[in-house]
Each structure stands twice: as structure tokens, then as C-alpha cells.
Amino acid sequence: MRNSDKQGIDSLYEKDPIAADRVLWGRKSDPVSRRGFLKNSGLLAMSTALGMGIPFSRFMPAGLIPAAFAAESSPFEIAGKEGLIVLNDRPINAETPAHLLDDQVTPNRYMFIRNNGVAPENVNPETWQLEIGGESVERPTSFSIADLKQRFEEVTLQLQLECGGNGRSEFVPGASGNQWTTGAVGCPSFSGVRLRDVLNYCGVLSDAEYIGYYGADTHLSGDPDLDAISRGVPIAKALERESLIAWSMNGEDIPLQNGFPLRLVCAGWPASVSGKWLNKIVVRNQIHDGEKMAAPSYSVPVAPVAAGTRVANEDMRIIESMPVKSLISYPQSGITQNIRERLTVRGHAWAGDTQVAGVFISIDFGATWLPSALEGAANRLAWQNWETWVQFPQAGYYEVWARAMDLQGRSQPMVVPGWNPRGYLNNACHRVAVQVV
Ligand SMILES: Nc1nc2c(c(=O)[nH]1)N[C@H]1C(S)=C(S)[C@@H](COP(=O)(O)O)O[C@H]1N2
Ligand SMILES: [Mo]
Secondary structure: OOHHHHHHHHHHHHHOHHHHHHHHHOOOOOOOOOOOEOOOOOHHHHHHHHOOOOOOHHHOOOOEOOHHHOOOOOOOOOOOOOOOEEEEEOOEEEEOOHHHHOOOOOOHHHOOEEOOOEOOOOOOOOOOEEEEEOOOEOOOEEEEHHHHHHHOOOEEEEOOEEOOOOOHHHOOOOOOOOOOOOOOEEOOEEEEEEHHHHHHHHOEOOOOOEEEEEEOOEOOOOOOOOOOOOOEEEHHHHOOOOOEEEEEEOOEEOOHHHOOOOEEEOOOOEHHHOOOOEEEEEEEOOOOOOOOOOOOOOEEEOOOOOOOOOOOHHHEEEOOOOOOEEEEEEOOOOEEEOOOOOEEEEEEEEEOOEOEEEEEEEOOOOOOOEEOEEOOOOOOOOOEEEEEEEOOOOOEEEEEEEEEEEOOOOEOOOOOOOOOOOOOOOOOOEEEEEEEO
16 A cells, blocks of 8 residues: 555544545444454455555454554654654643664653643752651651652662553544553653652551552642542552652653652552652552542443443442553564565563563464563563564565463453443554565
8 A cells, every 4th residue: 555545544534434444445334443343344455455465364353454554643742752642732641652662671752641630840859848648657757859868778670651541542432531552651760769668667557558649730720729630559559669759760850741850650550550740648548539549530340341331430440450461662563574584573561560471473363373582570560571583474464463471371362352431451462564575
């Protein structure tokens, strides 16, 4: 398919997905996301649209929309975050294209941004105060950043953060919210102090159940009495060795949009629990009741529901550890590959609070899978790197799929998993398109 045709389809898809489906598939269909699974799309129409044959078409799931049709460009840029795709500018939300997540440790400029409100202005780290309070703390205390540095051991850990809504764009029917594709994830190195050292210094009462954070960002309405977000984690997660109060990311100040000058990092859970512009932590004797703690925010149905079902808040549970997932960071989707050459394929995989046991690669739409070489994590709750190579049997259109399995034997689904009203926890396999010539 010529580039101009592809752009034409892309922009038509943006405006009118049903009409775009009609152009691509020559018939009327349900509105779907381009990367979702359609019923009965014609192979001939697909090959024609792609402009090349599909050698493994016999294994192609009915209705698969080729990964080659994913849209990737954006006219907006954020200073210091060049290359990120801006999904929204008020609040600022920007995701990282998969091929820019190729580094083993995510550089500051490629860390995604997910803001619920407006970042604070004129932040002064010298005067910044972190207050520890709440009904289940023995001695409420206020710390400057210098106090934290002086009083507690400094720790550096590589920690993986993924927005609970990463992958939301693929759910059908769609869920409102940022239409993340694959890029609301990153794994930088953070330096700071252990949350548990600070909490223990202040004294955690025996009835403590949860911690909650507050940040200095402001609610979109501008109302100073409203919080943009105030979430938290059960006390056991808060007291883990890897839960940090961090002032540095990759040895530098944390970028303003990622929480400068201080943020909480509780990795492996929806990144919404990792409070930015952190100025207060409360130790609670109940589940924290801050903004966006209650269902339907960051919650999923207790039991699976059919797509499009209305679910009562009482029938939802708060998301805790994130599911197993992987990303192909090389090659970039859409590359052209010489048939005589091997193609290196690599990326990262992560599994919430647990570890990844294996990452498998398929070039035939999931009919067969090859294991990749998987490294251990730099430390607990960091993502793991994997790499392998593939060679293609004949010219044509291929997709490389990656599928990770965690230590408990749970695998990523090939199709979009359990639909839920807010579009969380899509851990379907990542796919990249390869044209072999
Ligand atoms: N104070 C504050 N903390 C916050 C948020 C926010 O809007 N305000 N967004 C949360 C959400 S939903 C996510 S996914 C992560 C995103 O972190 P990042 O922007 O550094 O990638 O921050 C979390 N912490
Ligand atoms: Mo998020």
C-alpha cells in the first residue's frame, strides 16, 4: 500500500471508522478500533489494502486488522519530551511510541506523561515540604527534601510504571478516557528513600490499612478545595523494600511533568498509585478515600462481564498488581526487511508484583511460538529485557507478535482481554508489521 493511501485511511479512520471500514473491507461493519478484531474481513481486500501478499494468511484470526494500519503521528510536542504522542493537552497526556522505548532503562525524555490535573508552577525544591499524617500515624512529621536525604538511606532502583489504562484504545465498545495504545509504560531508574523507612520513623499504628498520597497539582476546574487525584496502596505494599519516595530519575531531577521535585513510586501496580508532586502521605485505618480511589476509577468488574455491560460500583474491585505484558521495542512497526537477512526482535516484559518466566515470538499469527532469550530484572519490579531473531520463509506481509508468561503460568492473551467499563488492563500481545521483500 502506498504511503499516501495509508495516510488517507488513517485520517478517515480518525473521522469516521465505519466509513473507513467500508473502504478497507468493502462492506458495512461495526465500529471498531483499527487494532481490534473484526468479523469476516476479506483476505483479498486485506492484501489489496496492504499492497502485498500474506504468506501465513491461513493462520490469521478471522477479522484481524493488520498492525500495519496503526496510526502514529502527532502534530504536538512537549518540551523535553520530543517524539511522544500527545493525546491531550489539558490535562497533559502523552505516550511513547514503542520503538522509542528500546532503551533498557527509560530515559527521562521518553517517560510517558499522565496528568489528571495541572502540574504546579514555580516549584522550589529547597522549600518543598512532605508531610506525613493520617489517623494511623504515631508522630505526624514534616520533612524537607534535605531532611529526607540526611535522615534516611538513599536507594536507587529501576522501577516499572504502567498506567492502568494503557491499551484502552483497543476495547470495543470503546471506553472514555485517554486512548492509550501501547506507550503508557516506562522503566526509569529512581533515587530516593524507602517509604517504609520514613513511615517507620513516624510510627505506623497497628490499625494501619492503607496509605494515601496528595500532590501539589491542581484540579482542572481550578478549585483549590478539589484534588486532581489522591490514591494509595494497602500498607503491606507501602512497606515493601521497593516502594520509594524519589527525588531523582536517572540521576537527574525528575522532569516537571513526571512529578518534580518529589514523587511516590509503588511499581507493578497501576501507575496512578505513584503520586507526583508529592507533598503529603497519610496513613489510614481504612481504604484511602481520596479522589479516584473509589469505583469505577481504577476498578474492574469482580466477575467477567460481556462487552458493553453496565456494572454497578459495588460489583467492582480496585486494581492491584498489573497483569503480565510485553512490548516489542525493535523493530519499529512498518519496517521493510530483506528476505535473506535475520531480523533481530527485542523488547521488554513485566508482570506486576511477580516476574516474567518467558517471552515467546510468533511470525505466523500465533500458530507457532519461539522462545526468546530473557534476562532477569535489574531488581524486583523492574521490567525484563528479551531478545531473539527471526527469518522469514518468503516475501510478503508478516506480523511479529510477542507473548509473555509470568511465573504463575499466566500468559498474555492474543486478543483484547476482559472488557471492562473504563478500559483498564489490556495486556493483549503487542504486534508489529513487517514487509519482507
Ligand atoms: N499528583 C498526581 N500524581 C499522579 C497523577 C496525577 O495526575 N497527579 N497521575 C497518576 C497516573 S494516573 C499515572 S499513570 C502516573 C503517571 O506517571 P508519569 O506521568 O510520570 O508517567 O502518575 C500518577 N500520579
Ligand atoms: Mo494512570
